Amino acid sequence: MPLHDNTWAHLVFEWDPQARDAAAGTVLIGLGDSNDDRQSSGVALNHKGYRQAQYGSVSELIVRADQQQWARWRQKLPDPQHLQRVIIEDFSPDTCLALLLFLQHLEPAGTAPPLSEPWLAYISAWESGIYLDGDTVERSAACLLSALGHAYLPEHTSTNNSWVREGLINCLALLAAMMEANPQPTAGIEPLHTRQYSQAVASLGYERQLYRQVLQRALTCQLLVDLADGRRQTVVDALFINEASPSGMLKILARTDRQHTWTRNGFGLLAIYRPQEAGSGNDMVVSLDPVQGTRLDALWHRLEQRENDAWHGLRPRETPRFLESYRLPGSHQLRPEAPTQPWYDDQGRHTLIAAPKRLPTGEPGTRLDWHNDILPAVWECYFSRYLPPAIVPFSVPALAGRTGGKSIRVFRHHQAALADPSIDPMMRMIDTPTFHAWLAANSNPALVVKSPADLPAADSYHSAWYGDILAVSHRHGVTLYCRQDDQAQLDILLGATVAVADASQAYDSFLTRSSQQLDDWLNDLLESQQSGYRQGKIRHLSQWTEMILHTKAQALKAVNHSSLLGSDALHNRLTENLSCQWGLSEQRRALIEQIDRLDELMRQAIAKRQEKRQRVYGALFSALGLGVAANHIWQPIKEIKTVNLYEWQLMMFKENPGPSLEDMQAIAADAAQYEIYTLVILLVFGFIGFVLFWFFDVSAKEE
Known part of the structure; x- marks a missing residue:
């Protein structure tokens, strides 16, 4: 349908993600329930939860719908002139193409232009979460449309829907121009000389800047996510974001981010929390990159169980939303325990999980909290459940009472007899920053890791391999992880750790004893200066010299670096690293420099006092x-x-x-x-x- 046709002039466009019922002359795109359209006066176009078949997009639902379905739709809307209102939930490519296709199918036979199957497949893949355009987002039709659409979303909720008409008309114009100029969308969009294309490119640049800012405040980690077969797991980078303003390109920019990911394969798991959209079902979303062949079945089942527990048996189940995960095998019916508003399962694919929508009473469909329930569930399903029996704590009785005030933990990798190490999921995690952070947290009594948010910051600990033993140290202690059983090497590194810990404790004890003395000297110096050098306990240079020499001797004795050196290279490497991590050398130099400066000031004060007397x-x-x-x-x-x-x-x-x-x-x-x-x-x-x-x-x- 041409965009300049008079059909567009009388249409009212509205943006309402909460819309469920379609009034007469109204079309809901991506909203409502297509299974109950017989009871509605308008048309609800929504492929999600469609009982008769599974479709990847609303556009595919429109094209593949059978004659009976089209008969019901034409009964309510015989032709485009009967359409008065269009309600949408977003400006996505699927929304735009679905509106064009629906209006074209309502045209009399022979007047609608032929359907472009490549574009239908392309947009259905995008709607299913499959990105086909590579890292150059400026040549992606879906990215250009998404960026342009999100440029029209207001920063604050507004009752004025004029921006909806402007945004949708411009998105439709850009889609029509790209479809006409590029028959194959996966080949890349060539530059267009249109206002909408230029605006879309500028919006993409803005989205990149927004992504960089969001990434600075986001939480990242590595997780073991199940592959499609359910028997194997792969390491993916996960990105957790609190999103204040919607971004049309956040998902794609994260999935194509090779620079900020440990796997150099982009963020395979994206979790977004939008507090301002609480209760909409779009406030808590966890998604995977479907191209990587991973699934979130375990997380969906864990969240559904947590949801049932949170409702204490009172979860509403009167009018259950159709969900593939609750479908009775071989039937279009749902199991009796299906809730009114379940956690969305992406039509049973479990590549996208979204929070339940509001109940018919207006009450939120979920009682789970992002920080207390969702993040811990993700952590349990894709990290902590793989720890035992692979990673087991190792007790070292010789450490009792000899930790020097530091927390020292030891873990060993337990390999089942005759098992292939290559299929052990945790063997692929031992080099990840997340595993190192978890080890660091285990030797920090102040930390209990229940979710990725509890992991210590990367700059708060230091990790290094010493043969087959990984040492993760921080200011509170050190954790040793043994990849292979090597008791001799472990004893050497434990000896080095205890020696440095004892030196650190001796240094701390010296600081405790000498801090009061230093304060007394400083107070004496200040009193002498304020009183014109007439007061002060220390009056003679010989007395001060004897005291300062005694203090320096105690400081040098507290941390004698040469006594920490041994004959083993790994022992000396760990000793050096722990000394730096716990600040022995630097703090000793700083203390001696402080004593020297105080010595100089006190000598000047005594000299001035004697000079004035003379x-x-x-x-x-x-x-x-x-x-x-x-x-x-x-x-x-x-x-x-x-x-x-x-x-x-x-x-x-x-x-x-x-x-x-x-x-x-x-x-x-x-x-x-x-x-x-x-x-x-x-x-x-x-x-x-x-x-x-x-x-x-x-x-x-x-x-």
Whole structure:
């Protein structure tokens, strides 16, 4: 049907993922229940849960539907003019092609253009989760359509549906242009000179940027997922994301991400949690890349069991949703225990598992929590269930009381007699970062791993192989994993581990004892500086020197690196790595440097204290010296100005008549006055000497 036809003008387009019933003149695409369309006035086009046959997409349902089904649809919509409303759940390629095909089939015979089978197969594969276009997403028709469609989704819920019409019309225009220019979609889309194509390419660039940002906050790990035969498992990279805004390209960008995956095969398992869509059935989704041939049967059964337990026997079962996993063998009927809203099973393929939708009462169909139920279920099904009996803890009685404050754990790989190691699932996991992180968590008393979210960060531990023994160390301890039974090698590495742990404990004990002493020294130094160096317990340099030498000797004794070296190369390698991981060498150097800096500061404080004392003494002696000198100069002058002892004796005994009492009193008063002058001169010149010495001494030192 041409996009400029007047048929589009009168249509109302709505986006409602929760729609279930189709009113007269309405078509639901990807929504509702196609099995109950007899009771509905409109048409519900939904291939999911279709009882009569299995289809990979809504488009395939429309093309492959039998005559009876088409008779029922044409009874409700005889021609395109009777269609008034289209309700969609997304702008996916299947939604667009299904709308075009449905309207074309409603046209009178002979007026509809021929069907493109390659495009039908291509879009059905995309709807089934199969991506056929390789790593160059810019040449993928499905990726271009998805990116363009998601560009029209509003950031917030809106009652205005004008964006639905604009987005769907542009997606239909892009699909029609690509189908006309590219008969084989898997050959790659050549560039188109249309506005919609340019907008789609720009949206792809935006989706790449969004993926990089999401990847920085996402949780990744490796898991053992069942292959289709159910007997074997393969290692896949898993990506767990809390998605705030929908992304049309997240799934494809994750599956084609060779750079950030350990397997270099993209993320084979993608788990998405959308809190803002709680209850819609799209809030918790776990999917696999179907091309890798893996299945999630175990997870589906585990979640259904958890769901039943969470409802405590009250799970609604009145009107069960049709699901392949609950179908009675050889029948279109469901088993009696089928719930109203089960966990979706991807039509029995178990490559996509989605949460139950809302119940008819409006209550959420699930009582499971993402963090407390879904993530632990994934961890149990695809990691922890493979641990026993392959990975078993090994008790080392010799370690009792000799761990030096560190947690030391030992695990061994148990291989059944006559078993082929190549089919042991855990043998393919021992080199993965997830297994190393799990080993690190086992020697960390603060961690209990119940889900991938509990694994320690990759930069918090160090792992290295020492022959057939893997050592995973972190600041709390070390875990040794023995791939083969080699008791001699294990004893060597355990000896190295215990030696470094003991050294670490000795170092910690020294720090505990010396930290208070260092604090006292710092406080003494600060008090001395704040009080002008007049206070402080440490007053003599010899006393301080003796104390600092004793402290350095204790620090060197606490961690003597040379005593950790042995004659075995693996012993020395592990010793070196643990010393670095537990920070012995670096912390010892830092401590010695801290002591040296404190030593220098304290020596400067003591030196300044002594220097100030010496300057005070010098100033006092200078004042005394200048005062004495001034007194010597003043004495002759005083002798001239006053009657000295010799002259007073002559006056008393030689003069006749002798001096009168009044003259004697005047002479005494004059002598007393000059004595006062002498004292004043002594004090003044003493003060001048003190000031001059203090001033010139300080100025000279500054210069």
